[in-house]
Amino acid sequence: MIRNTQQKLESEQGRPLLIFGYITVIISVSVYVLLKTTNSYYSNLLWFTIPLLGGLFMFILRKRKTKYVKTFIDGIVNIVWSTIGVVTILLSFTSFFLSLNYLALMLLLLGIATTLTGLIVRFKPIIFCGIIGTLSCILPFVFNGYEKVLIFTVAIFIMMVIPGHILQYNGRKENV
Amino acid sequence: MFKELNPLLHSELRLGIMSILISVEEADFLFIKEKTSASVGNISVQLEKLSTAGYIQVEKGFLGKRTRTVCKITPEGIAAFAEYVEAIKTYLGKET
Numbered sequence: 001m002i003r004n005t006q007q008k009l010e011s012e013q014g015r016p017l018l019i020f021g022y023i024t025v026i027i028s029v030s031v032y033v034l035l036k037t038t039n040s041y042y043s044n045l046l047w048f049t050i051p052l053l054g055g056l057f058m059f060i061l062r063k064r065k066t067k068y069v070k071t072f073i074d075g076i077v078n079i080v081w082s083t084i085g086v087v088t089i090l091l092s093f094t095s096f097f098l099s100l101n102y103l104a105l106m107l108l109l110l111g112i113a114t115t116l117t118g119l120i121v122r123f124k125p126i127i128f129c130g131i132i133g134t135l136s137c138i139l140p141f142v143f144n145g146y147e148k149v150l151i152f153t154v155a156i157f158i159m160m161v162i163p164g165h166i167l168q169y170n171g172r173k174e175n176v
Numbered sequence: 177m178f179k180e181l182n183p184l185l186h187s188e189l190r191l192g193i194m195s196i197l198i199s200v201e202e203a204d205f206l207f208i209k210e211k212t213s214a215s216v217g218n219i220s221v222q223l224e225k226l227s228t229a230g231y232i233q234v235e236k237g238f239l240g241k242r243t244r245t246v247c248k249i250t251p252e253g254i255a256a257f258a259e260y261v262e263a264i265k266t267y268l269g270k271e272t
Contacts, residue, residue, distance in 0.1 A: 067207045068202075068207060068239075068244065069200050069207045070202050070203070071199070071200045071201060
C-alpha cells in the first residue's frame with residue numbers, strides 16, 4: 001500500500017513541476033525576446049502571468065483526473081510550494097518599489113523548494129536538480145544585461161522541467 | 177492472553193479500506209475500488225458501516241458532472257485501527 005502511494009505520488013508530483021517549469025521557460029524566453037526587441041522595461045510585466053497561467057493549467061488538468069487520492073506527503077509538498085509561491089508573488093510585487101536581483105532571488109527560492117521536494121519524496125534526481133538550481137542563483141550576479149534572463153531559463157529547465165519529466169516517466173513505468 | 181478483535185474491522189474489505197485510508201490523507205471511491213478490487217455495491221455497504229461507526233468521514237460532492245465520494249479516516253478510526261493491530265499481535269505472539 002505504501003509503495004502504491006509512492007507510485008501515485010511520483011506520477012502526480014511531476015505534473016506541477018512540468019506545468020510551472022514549461023510556463024516559466026516560455027515566459028522567460030518571451031521576456032528576453034521582448035526586452036531585446038523593444039528594450040522596454042515593461043516587458044518584465046509578463047513575469048506576472050506565470051502564477052496565473054500555472055494556476056489555470058493546474059486547475060484544468062486537475063479536473064480531468066478520474067481517481068483521487070491525497071497522501072500526507074502530497075500535503076507537505078503542497079505546503080512547501082504554496083509557501084514559496086506566495087513568497088515569490090509578494091516578492092515580485094516589491095519590484096515596483098525596490099531594485100533587487102529578482103532573478104537570483106527567484107532561483108534561490110525555487111531551488112530551495114525543489115530540493116525540499118526531492119528530500120520529502122526521497123528522490124535523488126530532484127534533490128540534485130534542486131541543488132543545481134539553488135547554486136545557480138549566483139549566475140544572475142555574474143552575467144550582465146538581458147542574457148541573465150536566458151541563464152535563468154536554463155536554470156529553471158534544469159531544476160523543474162527535467163525532474164518533472166523524470167517523475168512522470170517513473171510514475172508511468174511503475175503504474176504499467 | 178488473546179485480546180478481543182474488533183468485529184467491525186475483522187473483515188477483509190473493511191480492513192483493506194481502513195489500511196488504505198490510514199496511509200493517505202484522503203481518497204475517493206474510485207481509488208478505493210481500484211486498490212481493493214471489490215464491487216461497487218460491496219464497497220458502498222462497507223463504507224456506510226465504517227462511517228456509521230465514526231471510523232471514517234465520507235463526503236459526497238461533484239467533480240464536473242460526476243459525483244465524487246471522498247473518504248477520510250477519523251481520529252476514532254485511527255485509534256480503532258491501532259487497537260486492532262495491537263489485538264492481533266497477541267494472536268501472532270508479538271505482544272509488547
